[in-house]
Amino acid sequence: MGKIIVEVMLKPEILDPQGQAVGNALPRLGFTFAQSVRQGKRFEIEVVGEPTPAMLADVEKAAEEFLANTVIETFVVKVEK
Amino acid sequence: MGKIIVEVMLKPEILDPQGQAVGNALPRLGFTFAQSVRQGKRFEIEVVGEPTPAMLADVEKAAEEFLANTVIETFVVKVEK
Amino acid sequence: MRVGVVTFPGTLDDRDAARAVEYAGAEPVSLWHGSDDLKHVDAVVLPGGFSYGDYLRCGAISAKAPIMKSIIIAAEHGFPVLGICNGFQVLAEAHLLPGALTRNADMHFLCTDQTLKIENNSTMWTTGFTAGQEIVIPMKNAEGNFNCDDATLNELESEGRVIARYVGVNPNGSRAGIAGITNKRGNVVGLMPHPEHAIDLLTGPSKDGLTFFTSVLNAMVK
Amino acid sequence: MALDTVTNAAATPDFELPFEQLGLKADEYEKIKGILGRRPTGSELAMYSVMWSEHCSYKSSKVHLKQFGEKAPKSDALLVGIGENAGVVDIGQGYAVTFKAESHNHPSFVEPYQGAATGVGGIVRDILTMGARPIAVMDPLRFGKADAPDTRRVLPGVVAGIGGYGNCLGLPNIGGEIVFDETYAGNPLVNALCVGVMRHEDIKLAQAHGAGNLVVLFGAKTGGDGIGGASILASETFNTSKPTKRPAVQVGDPFAEKVLIECSLEIFAEDLVVGIQDLGAAGISCATSELASAGTGGMNVQLEKVPLRDPSLSPEEILMSESQERMCAIIEPSKLARFMAICRKWDVTATVIGEVTSGDRLNITFNGELIVDVPPRTVAHDGPVLTRPMARPDYLDSLKPVVLDVVETPDAIKAAVLKLMASPNIADKSWVTKQYDKYVQGNSILAQPEDSGMIRIDEQTHLGVAISTDANARWSYLDPYNGVKLALLESCRNIATSGAKPLAITNCLNFGSPEDPGVMWTFAETVRGLADICLEMGLPVTGGNVSFYNQTGKVAILPTPVVGVLGVIEDVRTRTSMAFAVPGLELIQLGNTDDNFSGSEWAHLHGQMGDRAPTPDIDQETRLVKLLLEGQSLFAAAHDISNGGFAATISEMVLKSNIGATIDLPAQYIPGGVTAGLFAETPGRVVVAVKPSDVVALNVLAEKHGVPFHKVGVTGGDALVINDATIPLTELRTAFTETFPKLFG
Ligand SMILES: Nc1ncnc2c1ncn2[C@@H]1O[C@H](COP(=O)(O)OP(=O)(O)O)[C@@H](O)[C@H]1O
């Protein structure tokens, strides 16, 4: 069983209401470390056997077309070791 | 500016309707690589200067108490290089 | 008797909950999330809505509000608390109730007239019902899918703490069709559907919801 | 970074600004120079270009829309008319109601969820700005063919966006429309209507009065949203540091808007504002210039004080930014402290960015340097007015009459009704409407799928309002002048069928390119028709919206004038639903059927358009409305006949009631026979259910009002029986309900 990770974040210029709300709440809870918070999605995809380059290309395609909304989001595909 | 990442995923024993929906959609779109998909959250936290151990401890605490709901979720804190 | 209705930023059904409290014959008292003052009310309703926009997790940010600190303490001493929809989510996030409310199985927001079976009529909020009674009240949420681990589920079932279950098709994938639960003591109740929207036939599908509010009144005078 | 200041502009008269990229014509640029007596600065050009755009200046439609003023009927109901953010009408008991529709068509095609969501956000702020609490929304929608792949992308996103934003604001969605037609492929129509209520004395206006009063910006921080044009400026003027990437689409923050609503209402309740304006299209440019030009004096603004989400924004971009969830208020200095306290309570960022002056200029500085010095009126109101060429389109000369097989045998009737009820335009819309909260606020008396949405205004007196939105684009295509009249008449009928009295209207006119003479002619005819019928019926037009350029290449959408009618009902407890509760009721059709199938759903299902829209019979429709209101106490149920004809209406009634009916349509008495009796969409008809003991009374009333009265059947059983065709409710329900889930999951 291999694992492929797809991380999806809003583009930096796009408003991130969720991240903002979290960022505003942290100080109220006494946490002062954050300058700013952005919230995104993380997909853990279990695949059969070791991820092949072909498979990764496929995942890239799926991320591009489906997992991320590239009008407002960017994504990275990683193999989890 | 340093960056700390908090990854939050549902515990394996907790049903993940979002991940499931994605997992079911992929084959319909012609993507056959996925055995199973889990969907979680990814927080990008910008901090001033290099993350210190004290700061990381603080982030751990914030994740434990707030960013994750440990009744159903697990989390990892990472420093982004 | 005075029943507090809490308003968090983004709360929507607070005025509706206050209306239901009035219909039931009690005095609604509006409580503000940012204050820890319970204004000497005899019970509290956490109404529905999208507090903090449902951001992070439904109810997660509100669960940390100053008013919740007072409610948690009071609840541990048997003070009656009803969490409706987002209010239920807040109670779960505040760990006054077990489990969590997650995304509906079909991913969609669902607004519908829902049939429920009342399974526990011994809580402070359900004494007015007969055990096994079926009621119809509105349900409207995107994250009403009750979720918990097996141990919690067994505990809830064995202790009869499931107060209401969905009848017919499971509308959102909730474990064991759970629509509402209570704490061990029966003073804290969380319910996904909206009783405050079923208090007259002009604006709701039934009057069944009113009984939750009259129940707590009777529980108090006793 | 070097600023293009006023001094600098005066010193460099020959510097050419990229006005074409900002959508300005050469003569418009010259006009600006004329107004200023010099070339504009980059910031001034930014303001003029957005404010003089089609969207903000109505440059193509102005010459036609003025008919709404010229032909305006006398009405004491109208408290605030066209021109303000939304019109306001008096509904009695000291209550004022405001309602308006907006389009967010193109953004919803680019990014369906966010486009539709921010569309709702925008119209809700318009209503809030009038001083009203928003109490309900509606969403008339148009999409390409239901089974087209792109419709599968657009529709679910749009619906989720409308629900996601509206539900989060706590606004019940009480109605709308969903229509599919291939001309909307690539041009979906996402119109959103919002209605709000206030007391007369609480009406607010967008005016900056009183020298020394403060200009306060409150709500979300300003980001680089919706400023494609200005970015060009920022990079092409003296601005050396190239701006960072600008968002392709805007993301709405419904939570921020919900908090803004509650915060504003608390501010209004304490009467803390002199004037207020929401920030929508053209953002700060629009708010400041409109507030100033509607006021008595001028205005100074210190632009660097605007709180930014993206610090890299240039002044031009700050002026043009369309970031959502922002408002601009004019406040007396003595009331600032209290204003700020309320904003703090709600965690709303509020900043004083300027003050009202005794002068007559709008002066904007950036870090002390003067970058804008204009007469505000010239920006807000003196935009170009075009008289575009118009020509009756040729297609009108090549229309073909509808030719259809007769539907008469039981088998044919059953098959036809099932086919109609399963067709996307008629099929059950609850896959959509289940995603909308219709209960929140606890005052929803009627909501989809009823003929109109109805909201209780006062819990003690039971006063309420009803709203219906309608458009029949195919009739507007066949005959734009009469098409829009028919839409208005249907909307009024919907209102009266529910038991309310039509009071005022709004509109959202969706058309193709105004540069196409055919489209322009159709638009002109539509406005003429709407203005005429409003005068004839004595209904004031409270406002509206025009959306042009809805077309792909040469193909324009069907002309789609959406009309929204607001009605008043003295006691909501007397409202009439489309569902009947018991068997044994008499079913009566009020109004006659004729044999014109043009523009009907039945013809559409057979790939035909037809050749002539029905002729609106305003007199008969008016009498029908009177009858419906006077006979209200007799009706156990009532449902308007429109899309899909009698067959659709009776099917919707029996399914909602879960009680069958036995219908007898005597072919010989109906022009066009049973086929027309079932499927023709002859206007001016309503089906009502009454107790047998009330039939005579209704008949008498119908004669009094001169409205045709036809017994068509009785309620009861578990099937819809039409002549000798038996359609079990279960079968009918399956056909009706399975279409949307099959199409959209
Ligand atoms: N997009 C929508 N949002 C909310 N309600 C809708 C929508 N589309 C249709 N409806 C509701 O479904 C019902 C039937 O729609 P429609 O056939 O357009 O009604 P009518 O023919 O009376 O205009 C109406 O109550 C309408 O308000």
Ligand SMILES: [Mg+2]
């Ligand atoms: Mg209708």
